[in-house]
Structure formats: C-alpha cells, structure tokens
Amino acid sequence: MAKRRKVSNLLGLAVLSTVSTRPMHPYEMAALMRARGKDRDMNIKWGSLYTVVGNLVKHGFLAVEGSAREGARPERTVYRITEAGLDELADWVRELIAEPEREVPRFEAGLSVLGALGPDEVAGLLRRRLDALERQIAEDEAAMAAAADVPRLFLIEEEYDLAIRRAEVAWVRGFLAEIEDGSLPGLDMWREFHKTGELPPEIAELAERGAPGK
Incomplete structure (x- = not known):
C-alpha cells in the first residue's frame, strides 16, 4: 500500500x-x-x-x-x-x-461502458485508435533510434511506454478481429440490444449483480 x-x-x-x-x-x-x-x-x-x-x-x-x-x-x-x-x-x-498500484487509464474507463455503443461503431472507433497508436509507436521508435547514443538508463521509461503501447495494439487488434469476424461471444446479443434496447433476463440479472472482482 x-x-x-x-x-x-x-x-x-x-x-x-x-x-x-x-x-x-x-x-x-x-x-x-x-x-x-x-x-x-x-x-x-x-x-x-x-x-x-x-x-x-x-x-x-x-x-x-x-x-x-x-x-x-x-x-x-x-x-x-x-x-x-x-x-x-x-x-x-x-x-x-x-509496489504495484491499480491505475485506471481512460481507455479502460471507456471499455467498462462499451455497451453504450453498437458493435459496428465500436469497430470503427477501434480502427481509429489502432491507427493513432501505430503512428505514435512509429514516432517514438524513431525518437529512440535517434537517441541511440543516450545511455539506456535515461530512456528506460520511454522503453516501458513503448512496450505498453505495443501490448495495447496487440490486444485492440485481437478484439477488433473478433468483432469483425463475428467470433466475439455475445456479439448477437450486443447487436440485438442496440436494436431493441432490451437485454435478455439472465444478462440483465448479471448486470445488476455486477462483475466479479469489482
């Protein structure tokens, strides 16, 4: 603590x-x-x-x-x-x-209420995020290469940031693929919810109960 x-x-x-x-x-x-x-x-x-x-x-x-x-x-x-x-x-x-400390980025906050948007819109937004992340990574990689004569100790936080962004790109790309190829569990229910505004009773009960571990 x-x-x-x-x-x-x-x-x-x-x-x-x-x-x-x-x-x-x-x-x-x-x-x-x-x-x-x-x-x-x-x-x-x-x-x-x-x-x-x-x-x-x-x-x-x-x-x-x-x-x-x-x-x-x-x-x-x-x-x-x-x-x-x-x-x-x-x-x-x-x-x-x-000491690890729970830090909640803005992206995670958005993911926690993702159901407010339909899957097709979410897919478009994720593609935009991927493009932005890949541009940022390319710029940071170029900056790191230009600073090759700087001791690694003084760039270690930039190295960590790049690792986190690369991991995010991998996760976003995988999640986006599940939406686009239809393999995401619950995708049909998600689409139906945005058509009717109603959740199946068992899902509504889960939503009321809250996610485990929170």
Missing part, C-alpha cells in the same frame, strides 16, 4: 529528482523538467510548481541556497535538496518501483 507522504504530488518527486543534481530556482527546474519530458512521464500541473516547492521546503526536503539574478529579471530564490530530501526521493522511488 502506498505511503501517506508529506508531499504526495508527483511533481514533488520530479522536483526532488531534478534538484538532486545541483541547486536551482523554480523557473530553471521547470525548464529542465520540460526538456527531460517529465510531463510525459507523470501528470504534471505546472501551475502548482511554486506550491509544491513551498511544501517541500516546509517539510524539510528542500532548503533555500541563496538567490540569483539574470540580467534585468527579478531576483529568484535558489533551492537545494537536503539529506531528508534525498532520503525521501530514494524511498519514493523504491515504493513506485516495487
């Missing part, structure tokens, strides 16, 4: 990781995190950066190092990571890597 952390926003994790290399001010943190694609790795709301930095300072994970000025720009506070911050960063990473 995930720990209750003093700063639980994943932006805090990104900040700690970024500042662990050297002290910097929040504007510099944001620029570096964007350059590293952190907003692709986790759900980041950039508008909360200063609040998150403030909370990290409040709980002793960051400390003020000094201030810096660039040209005529206002003076900016520079922060460094503390020993407590390094401990928190390491502990947080250990938890994220070792």
Whole structure:
C-alpha cells in the first residue's frame, strides 16, 4: 500500500529528482523538467510548481541556497535538496518501483461502458485508435533510434511506454478481429440490444449483480 507522504504530488518527486543534481530556482527546474519530458512521464500541473516547492521546503526536503539574478529579471530564490530530501526521493522511488498500484487509464474507463455503443461503431472507433497508436509507436521508435547514443538508463521509461503501447495494439487488434469476424461471444446479443434496447433476463440479472472482482 502506498505511503501517506508529506508531499504526495508527483511533481514533488520530479522536483526532488531534478534538484538532486545541483541547486536551482523554480523557473530553471521547470525548464529542465520540460526538456527531460517529465510531463510525459507523470501528470504534471505546472501551475502548482511554486506550491509544491513551498511544501517541500516546509517539510524539510528542500532548503533555500541563496538567490540569483539574470540580467534585468527579478531576483529568484535558489533551492537545494537536503539529506531528508534525498532520503525521501530514494524511498519514493523504491515504493513506485516495487509496489504495484491499480491505475485506471481512460481507455479502460471507456471499455467498462462499451455497451453504450453498437458493435459496428465500436469497430470503427477501434480502427481509429489502432491507427493513432501505430503512428505514435512509429514516432517514438524513431525518437529512440535517434537517441541511440543516450545511455539506456535515461530512456528506460520511454522503453516501458513503448512496450505498453505495443501490448495495447496487440490486444485492440485481437478484439477488433473478433468483432469483425463475428467470433466475439455475445456479439448477437450486443447487436440485438442496440436494436431493441432490451437485454435478455439472465444478462440483465448479471448486470445488476455486477462483475466479479469489482
């Protein structure tokens, strides 16, 4: 089970990781995190950066190092990571890597109410999804190939994302084939439901009871 952390926003994790290399001010943190694609790795709301930095300072994970000025720009506070911050960063990473946590993607939410649409429309939407996924995979593979000189350690999250997308493509392709060739169990019932608006009594009972394991 995930720990209750003093700063639980994943932006805090990104900040700690970024500042662990050297002290910097929040504007510099944001620029570096964007350059590293952190907003692709986790759900980041950039508008909360200063609040998150403030909370990290409040709980002793960051400390003020000094201030810096660039040209005529206002003076900016520079922060460094503390020993407590390094401990928190390491502990947080250990938890994220070792402990599986149920995460529900938007696609899964859509699948859970798929019956709201008819099978022919669903097939068309799945074909669109497949096209989009295959384009994304091709772009990511090209980006990975272009970064061949970058140590694998710094691209491991991109490698994982590609593996997940390839697995999704395989699953979607298989499910779509079952709809299109008519082999999907319950397909006739699904079509009939969209014609009549009525479920067979035994299926209606199952729907009322709910799926096992949920």
